[in-house]
Amino acid sequence: MNSIDSVTLEVADTEAAARFYSEAFGLDPSRVRVRASDAPTDGFRGFTLSLVVAQPGNVDALFAAALDAGATVLKPAAKSLWGYGGVLRAPDGTVWQIATSAKKDTAPVTRDVDEIVLLLGVEDVKASKQFYVGRGLTVGKSFGGKYVEFATGTGTVKLSLYKRRALAKVAGVPAEGSGSHRLVLCGATQAFDDPDGFAWGPELSL
Structure with a gap:
């Protein structure tokens, strides 16, 4: 295992979710997939997905399309020290x-x-880093116990680790949450869960 081939979001209504991601973001279903699940989940699910684009106008265009398709704003798009961006919640809760x-x-x-980034909010960044290195991932950037970014390899989704509470603050939501993450990371040959309960498995059929 050296990368994420795709991510699968578990949703209550697969048709509605697939329609949203097509209309809002134009995402290729080979990278972000949906499947049905009624697993209980409440509050922050412990992760965010990021769309990295080339310029502010592209951020605004995706924001507008997502709102038209039914998303809600968590943080309006705005300038910051690092660039320009904002945060949305999709109708399925992601x-x-x-x-x-x-x-x-x-x-x-x-x-x-330009890039899709999956940011996992974890309790112990150093421990999770060691876990994933042991599974074959290569560290691209690391800032002690605060943040880790893994090299993309041949995969299409970049994986990063951040402290759970810090990630919730970035997302503009309370850090509390329980139940299913409603997320499966595809790229492993065998199914397993990481130290924070995020599920990995083989590539799923479309």
Whole structure:
């Protein structure tokens, strides 16, 4: 295992979720998939997904499309020290960050997505880092016990680790949550759970 091939979101209504992700973000179902689940879940699910784009206008275009498709705003898109971005909650409950490091537009606005990043909120960043390194992932960036970013490898989704409470603050939601994460990470040859209960498994059929 050296990367994430795709992520699967477990949702109550697969047709509605698939329609939202197509209309809002134009996401390829080979990277972000949905499957039915009624597993109990409450509050923050412990992760966010990020769409990284080239410029602020692209952030705004994706934000507008997501709102039109039924998303709700957790943090409005705004300038910051690191760039420009905001946070949305999809109708299925998944928290999405849309961001760019660029300060201004330099090309025609599109809804093109340059990168998808899965950020897991974990209790012990160092322990989770060691766990994933032991499973074959390679560290790309590491900032002590605060943040870890793994090299993408051949996968299509980048994996990063952050403290759970810090990630909830970034997302604009309370850190408390219980029940299912409603998320499966695909890229392992055999199913397993990480120290925080995030599930991994083989690539799922479309």
